[in-house]
Amino acid sequence: MANENHVPSTEEADWKEKVFESLSLPALILTPDRRIVSVNRNFQKKFGKLKEDIVGRSCHNFFYHSEAPCEIDFCPLSKVLADRVGHTSLRRVMGASGKEAWEDRVFSPILDDEGNVRYIIESIRDVTKLKTLEKELVGIRAFMEKLVQSSTSGIIAANRRGRILVINQAAEELTGYSMEQAQKGEISAMGLYRPGEAKKLMMLLRDETYGGRGKLPCTRTTLVSAQGEEIPVELTAAIIYDGNREVGTMGIFNDLREKLAHEERMNRMLARISQAEKLASLGQLAAGVAHEINNPLTGILLFANLILENLPPEDPRQAEVKYIIDDANRCGEIVKNLLAYSRQTSQNKEILHLNTLLENGLSLIRDQKLFMNIDIVKDLSDEMMLIHADKNQLGQVIINLVMNAVDAMSRKGTLTFRTYRDKAAKKVYLEASDTGCGIPKENLSRIFDPFFTTKAVGKGTGLGLSTVYGIVHENGGNIWVKDTSPEGTTFIVELPLYQVAYEEHAPTLPPLSQLPGKEPASL
Numbered sequence: 001m002a003n004e005n006h007v008p009s010t011e012e013a014d015w016k017e018k019v020f021e022s023l024s025l026p027a028l029i030l031t032p033d034r035r036i037v038s039v040n041r042n043f044q045k046k047f048g049k050l051k052e053d054i055v056g057r058s059c060h061n062f063f064y065h066s067e068a069p070c071e072i073d074f075c076p077l078s079k080v081l082a083d084r085v086g087h088t089s090l091r092r093v094m095g096a097s098g099k100e101a102w103e104d105r106v107f108s109p110i111l112d113d114e115g116n117v118r119y120i121i122e123s124i125r126d127v128t129k130l131k132t133l134e135k136e137l138v139g140i141r142a143f144m145e146k147l148v149q150s151s152t153s154g155i156i157a158a159n160r161r162g163r164i165l166v167i168n169q170a171a172e173e174l175t176g177y178s179m180e181q182a183q184k185g186e187i188s189a190m191g192l193y194r195p196g197e198a199k200k201l202m203m204l205l206r207d208e209t210y211g212g213r214g215k216l217p218c219t220r221t222t223l224v225s226a227q228g229e230e231i232p233v234e235l236t237a238a239i240i241y242d243g244n245r246e247v248g249t250m251g252i253f254n255d256l257r258e259k260l261a262h263e264e265r266m267n268r269m270l271a272r273i274s275q276a277e278k279l280a281s282l283g284q285l286a287a288g289v290a291h292e293i294n295n296p297l298t299g300i301l302l303f304a305n306l307i308l309e310n311l312p313p314e315d316p317r318q319a320e321v322k323y324i325i326d327d328a329n330r331c332g333e334i335v336k337n338l339l340a341y342s343r344q345t346s347q348n349k350e351i352l353h354l355n356t357l358l359e360n361g362l363s364l365i366r367d368q369k370l371f372m373n374i375d376i377v378k379d380l381s382d383e384m385m386l387i388h389a390d391k392n393q394l395g396q397v398i399i400n401l402v403m404n405a406v407d408a409m410s411r412k413g414t415l416t417f418r419t420y421r422d423k424a425a426k427k428v429y430l431e432a433s434d435t436g437c438g439i440p441k442e443n444l445s446r447i448f449d450p451f452f453t454t455k456a457v458g459k460g461t462g463l464g465l466s467t468v469y470g471i472v473h474e475n476g477g478n479i480w481v482k483d484t485s486p487e488g489t490t491f492i493v494e495l496p497l498y499q500v501a502y503e504e505h506a507p508t509l510p511p512l513s514q515l516p517g518k519e520p521a522s523l
Contacts, residue, residue: 020121027123029110032081034058034069037119046124059122080107081117095128102131154233154253158189160246162198174233174255176226189249192223194230205239205249214239214246223253232256271445272478294335301328348392349475351498354385354419354428361398374406377416385421385428386498389475397471400464401432401491408436408489426497431482433490444481 020027026043028036039054047054059077060066072078076087086108095101104127110119148155154171158164164182172178177187190198201221204210211217216237223231233253240248308321358380405415413435421428439447448469472479477495484490 023123025123025125027121028054028059030059030077030120030122032117032120034060034077036062043124076107077120077122080109080120084109084111084115084117090127101126101128103127151252154255155250156189156192156253157240157248157250159248162188162190164189165248166250171253174225174231174253175223187226189251194222194224197221201235201237202249205237214241220256232260293331297328297331297335301325301332304328349388349390352387352389352391352394354387354421354430354495355380357387357389357391357394358398358417358419358430360391361395362402364395364399365402373412374409375414377414379416379418381420383421385419387428387475387495388498389477389495390471393471394475397468397493400468401493404464405432405434405436405489408438409434410436413488421497423497426499428495428497430493430495431490432493433488435488438486438489439481439484444484447481448479 020029020038021040023040023042026046027040028043029038031037036055036057036059039051044051044054054062058067058069060069060075064070069075070077074089076089079087086106088107089105091103091105093101093103104125106123106125108121108123109117110121112118148166148168151168152170154174155166155168156164156171157166163185164179164187167175167177167179167182175192177192181187192198193201201216201219204219205214205216216235219235219237221233221235223233225231232255234256235251235253237249237251239246240250304321304324308318308325311318311321358378362376402415409415415435416431416433418431418433419429448465450466469479472493472495475495477493479491479493482490482492
């Protein structure tokens with residue numbers, strides 16, 4: 001049993017005093033009733049008080065000039081007495097210079113032989129620098145968080161196992177996944193790519209000859225969204241190192257869909273410009289060739305017909321002369337197409353209704369047997385769709401589109417015409433849809449090229465669609481393939497909508513129902 005009457009010797013007391021004084025932190029010794037019984041030199045130095053001015057006072061009186069003990073939530077001394085273990089308290093105080101300071105106060109119990117708290121040592125550690133640094137780090141972290149979240153590029157960071165640690169708002173919108181889903185493990189970094197793509201990118205990241213150690217320069221790849229959509233992106237990535245050890249990866253993603261769509265529009269525009277330049281130069285060539293051929297061709301036909309008239313009916317040479325005449329007539333058709341292609345006739349523009357133009361164009365097709373096995377469907381708008389154009393030229397456009405569709409359907413199927421307008425854009429549209437075999441993808445860019453044809457030799461000149469292209473553009477319009485597949489093809493002809501500046505200058509037109517050609521042509 002411990003001796004309750006044990007009294008420390010002078011040597012023991014002196015030793016304990018030296019230990020207490022040697023503490024590097026300001027410290028004081030309290031009794032359980034909160035009386036200060038001793039303070040070390042560092043404590044006196046910190047507060048600028050002598051020992052005799054401190055000892056005997058209560059801690060709450062000395063620190064806060066209060067006669068009442070501190071609240072339990074504020075001071076852990078009551079917990080130390082109850083638990084007989086040490087406790088700490090972080091406090092914000094005013095420093096000697098009047099600036100904010102932070103102290104970490106540690107309360108450590110001194111137990112007697114019975115295990116009861118006899119004294120409490122309170123030491124004070126100035127943690128102002130640490131707290132300031134902590135606040136700065138919190139501020140930097142918050143700033144970095146805002147920086148990452150405000151980026152218009154998608155940013156994703158993951159650990160070595162592919163677990164996503166950071167995904168900003170732009171990346172959430174791009175992929176369709178949220179940070180909550182990433183935290184739950186519903187998606188990993190590898191799951192954002194097509195199978196095998198993540199492994200390929202990691203190989204590039206580790207290839208020092210590609211972009212440097214742990215760096216991936218701007219690379220095109222494909223992300224797979226939460227909805228399964230494949231999204232083309234531009235990726236810049238890096239491996240995150242701790243020393244020489246890989247601890248994670250980070251990627252910056254930029255959506256390429258809009259950029260690629262813009263590039264596609266630019267390519268189509270450049271193709272149209274190139275096509276227009278090609279047509280202009282070939283038109284001049286075609287006109288010259290047609291005129292040069294036309295004169296001798298006229299002589300061949302004239303003299304061949306004279307020979308045929310002078311041959312007796314039973315003369316075997318009649319068949320040979322007829323071959324000459326047939327081939328010469330075919331050459332004549334080619335010359336006519338060349339002249340039409342080069343448009344060596346003057347324009348005669350007039351105001352027409354688009355539906356009237358279509359009906360007139362269909363009525364010009366003389367060979368009605370072509371349509372014996374073809375259904376003609378007309379979906380024509382009743383809106384006022386006036387155009388200012390050459391009726392004869394655009395009639396040739398209708399004929400060429402019909403003949404092209406008939407050939408594509410092998411003279412059996414459905415040919416649908418649709419008209420409509422976009423008043424805001426000041427455009428009218430004519431769609432021609434067939435149920436033919438479609439246009440092969442490799443031929444799409446060449447269908448308007450002069451002399452390009454997929455027909456057998458002797459079956460076509462390849463001037464039909466190129467002539468259509470030239471006529472439509474000459475009348476201020478445009479033509480393109482809306483869609484094509486093995487189930488059919490749809491061409492769109494776009495023409496400017498004619499609008500008069502003032503009502504009093506408007507031409508007097510009969511009602512739409514009375515316009516010539518309003519009734520369907522007999523096909």
